[in-house]
Amino acid sequence: MNKTDRLLAIVLELQGRKVVRAEDLAALFETSVRTIYRDIQAISEAGVPIIGTTGTGYSLMEGYFLPPISFTIEEAVTLLIGTDFIELRFDDDYRDRAKAARRKIEATLSDGVRNESSRIRKALRLLAPGRQEALSNERDNLDKIRRAILDGLKIRFHYLKKNTDSTGNHHSDRTVAPYGLVLVEGSWMLVAYCDIRHDIRHFRLARMTELVELEERFELPVHFDLREYTPPDDRHLRVHLRFNHDLADKVKESNYHYIEEMKEHQAGLDVVLRVRQLDELMQWVLGWGAGVIVLEPESFRNKIREEARKISERY
Structure with missing residues (x-):
């Protein structure tokens, strides 16, 4: 990073934080504290009102904002x-705010940057999922949940849990304190404290119906941070599969979220997965037809064998 870019970056750091120490700036920009002292002096001489307090750090004078800056093509x-x-x-x-933001961003660009960024964007395309009905339901729930989170209010909804065994689907009514929203593999998930389970649970927005915001308030626990939250890993069942060589590339490209290990050798592609229940893998494994064999556990081999027998009888 050259000096000019570093000076601008320092001002942006000061604008985004109340107080910043010279040592922290030096570590951030991988330079010496003495260099930061010189940079701060140069910024001050350029007219930026910086306040320095011995033993505390640097801050911008209240009310100061950096004038509009230009973007590179990549930015x-x-x-x-x-x-x-x-x-x-x-x-x-x-979506409306995104459109407004795009107009504002494009208005700040020079003609050259605007034309070049437009050319690059024409070579890139984002496709929406094909599940239009589910996506519409997901968006409606997303709007309601997002507002409930901002208002600090609990929500209630009817939830469909798709069981993979013979018991069929399970329906339940849930009242939860919505902690946050996470986009996982193209689907929105709600992380919430469930009043029924008395613990944090995860819910797919596409499986929610009759969602309403309640008048009951909740407070987010002081120790909870969605950015650092890691759900407990309860996938304790290990499954070992072997695929034919002609399927190896397709299996690798599938990015199946249960896969933990893959190793290709003369006999084929060995894949190790970890799941909560063996039935979670049933449809995925059957979808590969005769090109895959279950090596272990034996109980899952038997499940696949029995399902294949039922399929054969239907035809």
């Missing part, structure tokens, strides 16, 4: 692709 493309993504996967409110 402009990144921001504009971000607005495209929000239009595809967020609710109508944020």
Whole structure:
């Protein structure tokens, strides 16, 4: 990073934080503290009102904002692709805001940057999922849940849990405190404290119906941070499969989320998966037909064998 870029980056750091120490800036920009002292002096001489307090750090004078800055082509493309993504996967409110943000971003670009970023964006395309009905339901729920999170209010909904065994689907009514929303493999998930389970649970928005915002308030636990939250891993069952060589590339490209290990050798492609229940893999394994064999566990081999027998009887 050259000096000019570093000076601008320092001002942006000061604008985004109340107080910043010279040592922290030096570590961030991989330079010496003495260099940061010189940079701060240069920024001050340029007219930026910086306040320095011994033993505390540097801060910008209250009310100061950095004037509009220019974007590089790469930065402009990144921001504009971000607005495209929000239009595809967020609710109508944020879709409108994304369109407004895109107009503002494009208005700040020079003609050259605008034309070049437009040319690059024409070579990139984001496609919405084909599940239009589910996607519409997901967006409606996303809007309601997002507002409930901002208002600090609990929600109630009817939830469909798709069981993979012979018991069929399970329906239940849930009242939860919505902690946050996560986009996982193209589907929105709600992380919430469930009043029934008395613990944090995860819910797919596409499986929610009759969702309503309640008048009951909740407070987010002070120790909870969605950015650092890691759900407990309860996938304790190990499954070992072997695929024919002609399927190896397709299996690798599937990016199946249960896969933990893959190793190709003379006999084929060995794949190790971990799941909560063996039935979670049933449809995926059967979808590969005779091109895959279950090596272990034996109980899953028997399940596949029995399902194949039933299929054969139907034909």
